[in-house]
Amino acid sequence: MKKIFALLVLAGSFNVAAAADIVGNPKAGAAKVEMCIGCHGIPGYKATFPEVFRVPMIGGQSAKYIENALQGYKKGERKHPTMRGIALSMSDQDIADVAAYYAQQPSNTAQK
Template sequence: MCIGCHGIPGYQNSFPEIHKVPKISGQSDKYIVSALTAYKKGDRKHPSMRGIAGSLTEQDMADLAAFYTAQGDQPADETPKAANVAAAALIEKGACASCHGANFSKPIDPSYPKIGGQHADYLFVALKAYTVEGNNVVGRANPIMAGVAKQFKPAEMREIAKYLATLDGELKTVPQSRFR
């Protein structure tokens, strides 16, 4: 089922608002398992992903993670592009590099996502999801990211996401054959 969305370049999701499906090829295996586990537990509340993750065993998650991690064959540029003044100030305020790495593709913990080169609209929706509380359908339960995201206005989140999307990262969408 994963390739039905994550294997189509530019494919868009319409919940909770229209945004590109995230690039997962090249993410770390620990992050993919962590994200799927969060969907399964309900800490991430995207209804489609929660339904899919709910049907997966731990071994299924490990196998999917190994598959998508193996597709990340291009190393990220070690030095990020210079951000414009506004984006640089916002990234500094959020201390984004302290967890996601100086180039936003080498997180300090492999269960954290690589965000350099990810789709801007997806990053914006993800950031906003950390600010949602008490909603059974939308939101992400991560106290660290909630604290970071809640200090920004939506326009500032867009500015951060726009900059991160311009970086040369390891993430990509790898089209898959429908017939395997």
């Protein structure tokens, strides 16, 4: 039993290390934002599903915030069906790359 526990602890430490090693690449992220720009790239855009709401511009937002938001959608902690579907299609590396890309974009606070 002690050996099994030790193996589980060891395996868990490798997973944590692997997740911590993911570094976002903004250049790679530029090729992965096609699904994002249709909503998040239009100033003042309002989506109508599942209800009418203003879609935030995410350029200049903190990479960590974007990563946390996408991981939250992926895990079901954030509730938006479209964003959940998009996040579920993304690997952890995709999420880090997209977050790094948007963090380097100029912020657009001119929401209408």
